Amino acid sequence: MNVTMTVDGAGRIIIPKAMRERLHLRAGSELNAELIADKIELTPAADPQAKLVRKGKRLVFAKTGASFDSAAAVRAEHEAMAARGARR
Numbered sequence: 001m002n003v004t005m006t007v008d009g010a011g012r013i014i015i016p017k018a019m020r021e022r023l024h025l026r027a028g029s030e031l032n033a034e035l036i037a038d039k040i041e042l043t044p045a046a047d048p049q050a051k052l053v054r055k056g057k058r059l060v061f062a063k064t065g066a067s068f069d070s071a072a073a074v075r076a077e078h079e080a081m082a083a084r085g086a087r088r
Contacts, residue, residue, distance in 0.1 A: 022076060 001022075005013045015025065023044055025031075030045035053062045 022072065 003016055031042045032045050034041045
């Protein structure tokens with residue numbers, strides 16, 4: 001997904017709704033910003049509410065009540081990895 005955003009006078013941008021929904025961002029979500037050459041890469045910060053718990057011999061995320069589409073998350077990660085590989 002490729003969009004053009006405008007920086008306002010205070011240096012803020014608005015992330016389009018489709019992107020926020022795909023990454024499960026909501027008011028108060030934190031993003032990490034990294035300057036790579038002449039680009040800014042934003043990635044969601046680790047969710048402080050997401051906790052790993054042991055279920056038998058496995059570690060799993062504890063339930064938070066928030067909906068989560070794991071298939072979409074895997075697709076998004078594959079796309080991000082492919083995009084990073086293409087940049088190098």
